Amino acid sequence: MGFLGRSRVGLRRLDGESPLRLVLLLCSFALTGYAGVRLLSGDWFGIVLWFAGAAVLHDLVLLPLYALADRAVAAVxxxxxxxxxxxxxxxxxxxxxxxxxxxxxxxxxxxxxxxxxxxxxxxxxxxxxxxxxxxxxxxxxxxxxxxxxxxxxxxxxxxARGGGAEAGAAGSDGSAASDASDGSGASGPSDGERKPPTGPAGPTGPAGPSGPAGPSQP
Missing domain, CATH: 1.10.287 (Helix Hairpins)
Structure with a gap:
C-alpha cells in the first residue's frame, strides 16, 4: 500500500493532474501510434507527402484565403x-x-x-x-x-425584466412624497390664516411690603 501511495504521488507530480488523466493520455498516444503504423505500412511515402503538402497548402494558400473571406464577411x-x-x-x-x-x-x-x-x-x-x-x-x-x-x-x-418592480418603487416614492406634503400642510398655518401679533409685555409693578405677622391665637 505504501508503494502504491508513493507511485500515485509520483504520477500526480509528473502529470500535474489525476493519474486517470495520464493513463488516458498514454492510451491515446498508443492508439495514435498503432494507427500510424497501420497507415504507413502501405504507401508510406505517399502518406508523408500528403501530410507535408497539406501543411504547405494550408499555410500558403488556405490560410490567406479564409482570412480574406473572414474580412469580407466582417465588412459586409x-x-x-x-x-x-x-x-x-x-x-x-x-x-x-x-x-x-x-x-x-x-x-x-x-x-x-x-x-x-x-x-x-x-x-x-x-x-x-x-x-x-x-x-x-x-x-x-x-x-x-x-x-x-x-x-x-x-x-x-x-x-420584461425588473420593469414592474421599478414602476412599483416609483409609485411608492410618489405616494410617500404626497403624504409628506399633506402632513406638512396640515401641521403648518394655511395661507388664509395669520397669527395674531404679540404685543410688548407691560411693566411689572413693585411688590408691596409685607406686614408683620399677627399674634398667633391660642
Missing amino acids: LPAPAPARWINHVRVPAFVSGVLLLVWYPLILGRQERRYENATGLSADVFWPRWLLITAALFGASALWLVIRVAIRGWRRRPG
Whole structure:
C-alpha cells in the first residue's frame, strides 16, 4: 500500500493532474501510434507527402484565403452588429471546409472508380450530400442567430425584466412624497390664516411690603 501511495504521488507530480488523466493520455498516444503504423505500412511515402503538402497548402494558400473571406464577411455585416455575430458564418463554413478537405477526392469525383470497386457503392452521392450538409449547417446557424436576436430584444424591453418592480418603487416614492406634503400642510398655518401679533409685555409693578405677622391665637 505504501508503494502504491508513493507511485500515485509520483504520477500526480509528473502529470500535474489525476493519474486517470495520464493513463488516458498514454492510451491515446498508443492508439495514435498503432494507427500510424497501420497507415504507413502501405504507401508510406505517399502518406508523408500528403501530410507535408497539406501543411504547405494550408499555410500558403488556405490560410490567406479564409482570412480574406473572414474580412469580407466582417465588412459586409452592418456596422452596429456585434462582432461575435460573424461566428454564425465562421462555424458552419469551417465545418463545411473540413468535410470538403477530408472527402474532396470523392466529392469532386477524383476516385469514383476506386471507391466503387472497393465498396460496390456509387460515389455520385457525395457531392449532393456535401451541399445538403453545408446548407443544413448554415440554416441551423441562421436559426440560432434569429433566436439570439429575439432573446436579446425581449430582454431589452422595459417591462420584461425588473420593469414592474421599478414602476412599483416609483409609485411608492410618489405616494410617500404626497403624504409628506399633506402632513406638512396640515401641521403648518394655511395661507388664509395669520397669527395674531404679540404685543410688548407691560411693566411689572413693585411688590408691596409685607406686614408683620399677627399674634398667633391660642
